[in-house]
Amino acid sequence: MPTLAVGVKDSPHALKSLEIYKTLIGMPTVAGRGKVPEMAAYLAREFREVGFKDEDINIIPMGETVGMIVRYKGDGTAAKKPILLLGHMDVVEALDKDWDRPPFELTQDDKYFYGRGTIDNKLGITMLSSTFIRLKKEGFMPNRDMFLAFTGDEETGMLTTKMLANERPELANAEYALNSDAGGGDLDANGKAIAYLVQAAEKTYVSFELTLRNKGGHSSRPRPDNAIYELSTALLNIRDYHFPVMWSDMTREFFKVSGTQLGGELGEAMTAFAADPTNKKASDRLETESSYVGTTRTTCVTTMLKAGHAENALPQSATATVNCRIFPGISVDDVKQTLAKVVKNAAIEIVTLDSPVESPISELRDDVMAAVKKAVHARYPKVEIIAYMESGGTDGMHFRKAGIPTWALPSVFMNPDEMFAHGLNERLPIKTFYDGLDHWSIILKDLTGK
Ligand SMILES: [Zn+2]
Known part of the structure; x- marks a missing residue:
């Protein structure tokens, strides 16, 4: 286990x-406990203490939670639109009785910090906030405005996210966001x-409910029309359907870098796909890999079934839940219409659950990637930097949807096997906390310095 340099823990930052x-x-700051406003008020005091003006700190109430905006005013010499920095203040519930340690108290042993939010996302809120404080104390003057945009219900309703992404003129004007x-x-x-x-x-991310109804009857008098059999046939048709292969500059770059790194026969398929996404042999190969199929196309899979009402009755209805992860650029309605064709049964009703959020791919920018590279390589020289597409669920999608390209690039470095975000005993290697202290200031100075 590599150790920390002497003195790293003692700097004011x-x-x-x-x-x-x-x-x-x-x-x-769990949904329902009403603690997010307290957290925002605490952060506001910290910002004020180092000279952020009241008018540049804005806490916007929304039900029991809040969104928070902090402006780091630049001198405008870059004549560029602002940069947004995103994080969420809320966390997933954690119960004392289930954890080995108290979840809402920062504890540690010689290797880890423990506590709910140590990764998701209080590390991010901490590092962005302490970086703003540090830069202000150093007298750093950015050449354009930077805004912290902290949400207060990312893990649940994302109402503060929608509000910050869509209803704040000072944020709407941003050139891009870093999450x-x-x-x-x-x-x-x-x-x-x-x-x-x-x-x-x-x-x-979207789920559809497929329902087939039938007049039912006594099970001693079976008929060929049967809600369960017919729905089953429809689901097998969905299983056998292959959504068309899709790609963008970003996903091709992902496969190019991953393929070179991985090597072997799978790596070759990735490199071949990156060079020519219409190469069917390559895309067919990637389709067989559950870790990579999602980056090559839309996927839909049946996840739940509910049918019948008595063991001695013909089913009066059968319902299946089909969960889809749709490639950016394809609408939820397109996929719904495709499913309606694929099931080959006009009697099946298809209902879209919840309100899915469609967001575009944020193609990579050289200046942002160069800044990230500088920060990451300061810690791990030469490590490969790979952009990827996630299967949905962070604040970023609302900002992308609002027309603000967004990339998530946190300070964390850890073994994925030790990742317990949302789960029990969430923890962060102490080393990654201290090694990441300069991450955001390197990036922000690179993007907004003179
Ligand atoms: Zn999170």
């Missing part, structure tokens, strides 16, 4: 970051860096 981290973990939530560096079991992932897109 390290001490302030740890103090903020500890305070935030101590606040159970502290999602993506990050992967380490192997020996602490060697494998790759750093930048989240550049999210597939549209």
